[in-house]
Amino acid sequence: MAQDISFQLDATDGKARAGVIRTTRGDIRTPAFMPVGTAATVKGMMPESVRATGADVLLGNTYHLMLRPTAERIDRLGGLHKFMNWNGPILTDSGGFQVMSLGALRKLDEDGVTFKSHIDGSKHRLTPERSMEIQRLLGSDIVMCFDECPSLPADRDRIASSMELSMRWAARSKAAFGDRPGHALFGIQQGGLEQDLRGRSAEALREIGFDGYAVGGLAVGEGQAAMFDCLDYAPDQLPEDRPRYLMGVGKPDDIVGAVARGIDMMDCVLPSRSGRTGQGWTRRGQVNLRNARHADDPRPLDETCDCPACQNYSRAYLHHVIRAKEMIGGMLLTWHNLHYYQDLMAGMRAAIAAGTFASWQTEFHARRAEGDIEPL
Template identity: 80%
Template structure:
C-alpha cells in the first residue's frame, strides 16, 4: 500500500514554519523552492545536477506536456518520473495559468476553456476533469486543481466572478481526482487583492477539503507591495496543518518575504531563465555577467558559493562563454542560480528551526544592499 501524503510542522518562528511534506517518492523539506521543469526538463540541467543543488521536488507543466509529447504518450512510456529520469516528487500545475496567458487564443465557459495550441494552432478543450486526467496520466505526486486566474489589474466584479468559477471548478477537480493513495490534490485560493474575496475563496476550499492549499492569482503584475499585503492575511485563512504553496514566486526577496508570512512552497522559472540570459543571483544581489567589467576578473561569482560555476570558473570565463553564446554558459549559470536558491531555502529552514529568522532576514537584506564586489581597477 502506498505511503500516505502528509505534512508535519517541526518549528515555527513568528508566522514562518519549517517542516516536512512526506510522499511515497521522498520527503520535501519546507520551506521548499521547486525548480520548474516545464517540458519535462529543467533547461540546461541534468536531473542529477538539479538534485545536487538541493532540490527535493520539481514542477512539471500540464499545458505544455499535454500538447507535446502528450500525456498519453508519457503514460505509455512509464509516466513522467521515468520519462524525465527524476524519481523524486513532482508537482504538476493545472494548465490554467498558461491558458489564461493565451488571451486571444482561448474561449472561456462554465464547462472549461477551449483554446488553440501555440505550437500548431490545433484546437483543445481543458476542463477540470480533463486536467485531472492529464495529471493522472503524467503520474505527478502533487496535482493542482484547475482554476481560472484573472490578469491584474481587474475590477472587483471581474475578480469575484472568476473566483466563484474557480471554486466551482475546484469541486469538480476534487470529484474527478477521486481516491488516489499516495497522491495529493491542492486547492487554489483566488480573490485578487481583495480580502473579502480571499476569505470567501478560502472558506469554499476548506469546505471541499484538500491535501494542501495554494495562494493563486499573485505574481501576475500587482507588484511586491500588493502581494505582501495579501500574504499578510491570506495564509492564515488556510488550514494550519496543511502545506501552503505560493505559485509563481519569485525573486529572492519575494521568497524571504513569503516565508516570513507563512508560505511553505514556491516555484519560479526565474533562476533557470536568468541563467540563460547571463543573469546570476548571489548573496549580494543580481549580476549581469555580460557586462564588460567582468572580462578580466579572475574571481568567482560568489566566493562563498560551492557550485561548479563558482568553484571551477572565473567571472572572466563566464563572461567569455556567455558572450560567445556557448551552451556551457547556460549550464553553469543555471546551476549556480538553482544552487543559490536552494542554499537560501536551507538558510531559511535553519533560521526558523533556531528561532533566529529575524536576524537571518536582516543579514540577507543588509548584504544585498551592499551590492556586488568592487570591480578590478
C-alpha cells in the same frame, strides 16, 4: 491528508514555518523551492544536477506536456518520473495559468476552456475533469486543481466571478481526482487583492477539503508591495495543518518575504531563465555577467558558493561563454542560480528551527544592499 502523504510542522518563528511533506517518493523539506521543469526538463540541467543543488521536488507543466509530447504518450512510456529520469516527488500545475496567458487564443465558458496551441494552432479543450485526467496520466505526486486566474489589475466584479468559477471548478477537480492513495490534490485560493473574496475562496476550499492549499493569482503584475499586503492575510485564511504554496514566486526577496508571512512552497522559472540570459543571483544581489567589467576578472561569481560555476570557473570565463553564446554559459549559471536558491531555502529552514529568522532576514537584506563586489 491523502494516504501515504503527510505534512509535519516542525518549527515556527513568527509566521515563518519549517516542516516536511512526506511523500511515497521522498520528503520535501519546507520552506521548499521547486525548480520548474516545464516540458519535462529543467532547461540546461541534468536531473541529477538539479538534485545536487538540493532540490527535493520539481514542477511539471500540464499545458505544455499535454501539447507535446502528450500525456497519453508519457503514460505509455511509464509516467513522467521515468520519462524524465527524476525519482523524487513531482508537482504538476493544472494548466489554468498558461491557458489564461494565451489571451485571444482561448475561449472560456462554465465547463472549461477551449484554446489554440501556441505551437501549431491546433484546437484543445481543458476542463477540470480533463486536467485531472492529464495529471493522472503524468503520474505526478502533487496535483493542482484546475482554476481560472485573472490577470491583475481587474475590477472587483471580474475577480469575484472568476473566483466563484474557480471554486466550482475546484469541487469538480476534487470529484474527478477521486481516491488516489499516494497522490495529493491541492486547492487554489483566488480573489485577487480583495481580502473578503480571498476569505470566501478559502472557506469554499476548506469545505471541499484538500491535501494542501495554494495562494494563486499573485505575481501576475501587481508588484511586490501589493503581493506582500495580500500575503499578510491570505495564508492565515488557509488551514494551518496543510502545506501552503505560493504559485509562480519569485525573486529571492519575494521568497523571503513570503516565507516570513507563512508560505511553505514556491516555484519560479527565474533562476533557470536568468541563467540562460547571463544573470547570476548571489547573496549580494543580481550580477549581469554580460557586462564588460567581468572580462578580465579572475575571481569566482561568489567566493562562498560551492557550485561548479563558482568552484571551477572565473567571472572572466563566464563572461566569455555568455557573450559567445556558448551553451555551457547558460548551463553553469543555471546550476549556480538553482544552487543559490536552494541555499537560501536551507538557510531559512535552519533559522526558523533555531528561532533566529528575524536576524537572518536582517542579514539577508543587509548583504544584498551592499551590492556586487568592487570591480578590479
